[in-house]
Amino acid sequence: MSTSSVTIFGSGNMGTAIADLARRAGRTVQHIGSADADAQVTGDLVVLAVPHPALDQIVSAYGDQLADRTVVDITNPLDFSTFDSLVVPADASRAAELAAAVPGAKVLKAFNTNFAATLGSGQVGEQPTTVLVAGDDAEAKQDLLDLVTAAGLHAVDAGALKRARELEALGFLQLTLAAGDQIGWTGGFAVVR
Amino acid sequence: MSTSSVTIFGSGNMGTAIADLARRAGRTVQHIGSADADAQVTGDLVVLAVPHPALDQIVSAYGDQLADRTVVDITNPLDFSTFDSLVVPADASRAAELAAAVPGAKVLKAFNTNFAATLGSGQVGEQPTTVLVAGDDAEAKQDLLDLVTAAGLHAVDAGALKRARELEALGFLQLTLAAGDQIGWTGGFAVVR
Numbered sequence: 277m278s279t280s281s282v283t284i285f286g287s288g289n290m291g292t293a294i295a296d297l298a299r300r301a302g303r304t305v306q307h308i309g310s311a312d313a314d315a316q317v318t319g320d321l322v323v324l325a326v327p328h329p330a331l332d333q334i335v336s337a338y339g340d341q342l343a344d345r346t347v348v349d350i351t352n353p354l355d356f357s358t359f360d361s362l363v364v365p366a367d368a369s370r371a372a373e374l375a376a377a378v379p380g381a382k383v384l385k386a387f388n389t390n391f392a393a394t395l396g397s398g399q400v401g402e403q404p405t406t407v408l409v410a411g412d413d414a415e416a417k418q419d420l421l422d423l424v425t426a427a428g429l430h431a432v433d434a435g436a437l438k439r440a441r442e443l444e445a446l447g448f449l450q451l452t453l454a455a456g457d458q459i460g461w462t463g464g465f466a467v468v469r
Numbered sequence: 470m471s472t473s474s475v476t477i478f479g480s481g482n483m484g485t486a487i488a489d490l491a492r493r494a495g496r497t498v499q500h501i502g503s504a505d506a507d508a509q510v511t512g513d514l515v516v517l518a519v520p521h522p523a524l525d526q527i528v529s530a531y532g533d534q535l536a537d538r539t540v541v542d543i544t545n546p547l548d549f550s551t552f553d554s555l556v557v558p559a560d561a562s563r564a565a566e567l568a569a570a571v572p573g574a575k576v577l578k579a580f581n582t583n584f585a586a587t588l589g590s591g592q593v594g595e596q597p598t599t600v601l602v603a604g605d606d607a608e609a610k611q612d613l614l615d616l617v618t619a620a621g622l623h624a625v626d627a628g629a630l631k632r633a634r635e636l637e638a639l640g641f642l643q644l645t646l647a648a649g650d651q652i653g654w655t656g657g658f659a660v661v662r
Contacts, residue, residue: 434645443642449636460662463660
């Protein structure tokens with residue numbers, strides 16, 4: 277299954293970068309912003325490219341429409357007031373919480389370990405940008421892996437949705453390193469095969 | 470403070486690689502193996518380069534000698550029977566458990582995100598190998614960062630010992646990717662500045 281249409285919530289730097297990837301992969305893109313009340317979701321693949329505090333509101337307004345679709349969580353659920361912990365249970369993930377809140381949706385975790393600039397340039401320093409994707413639905417996961425590679429980036433299957441815990445830990449660590457000037461926002465963890 | 474002498478528990482591929490780094494940094498190295506009963510720990514910097522199930526035994530036999538020293542935990546505390554979870558509480562780390570078990574020791578988490586081959590070659594693919602170091606004692610941490618850079622590798626301060634949770638998640642994810650042939654044992658997560 278290749279989803280021809282992608283719906284993207286959020287028009288920040290991540291939403292913009294992921295929309296660009298989708299177009300480069302030949303998909304059509306629908307944007308839904310916070311000002312669009314009662315929009316009709318048209319994409320079979322839905323990317324929630326919003327900060328984690330906005331997820332609940334989207335689920336509340338669009339949950340019924342998300343069932344049966346592939347839903348991609350890209351968030352890093354940091355406590356933004358301290359930058360020292362996550363706001364999800366330590367043995368779980370924001371993606372797992374989302375999957376519980378939207379029954380029937382095929383939830384994937386992806387893009388949370390990629391800084392926006394590296395999605396646009398296709399490079400982490402001099403390494404190719406790799407998107408790590410975790411999820412329980414093999415077909416949905418393969419479709420997103422295909423989109424990423426069709427857009428010219430590398431993609432790696434990071435396992436079941438349970439691995440979202442580790443992906444969120446990696447994203448968290450990467451953000452703390454960048455915030456502390458240990459790495460730049462065009463750098464980060466490159467996946468070397 | 471630069472510790473002139475390093476004691477390394479364990480003579481597997483990680484212990485051997487870390488001993489080599491210490492020598493390249495101009496330090497003298499003491500090895501203590503599992504057959505050495507009642508050895509005298511001589512190094513101010515002690516690296517426990519053993520699999521996580523062996524830590525308790527070392528603490529039991531050498532705990533008194535480890536107090537006041539810098540003690541480096543390199544373990545990835547995986548459930549080796551499933552390769553699907555860690556054996557430490559999800560909000561903690563093996564390093565935090567070690568710190569609690571050896572009061573007075575300055576515990577650091579390091580090397581758990583490095584495959585042994587990348588310590589020897591100094592490269593993750595074509596990227597320089599970076600050792601991530603977390604710990605609460607600034608002086609102890611700086612000494613290990615200095616050792617690593619003196620040996621020709623890159624070193625990055627990953628923050629307080631609390632970040633060992635995220636380092637262990639990263640090491641866990643990296644091991645699952647290698648075990649699943651998504652990356653090779655000479656690759657992994659390279660830190661790009």
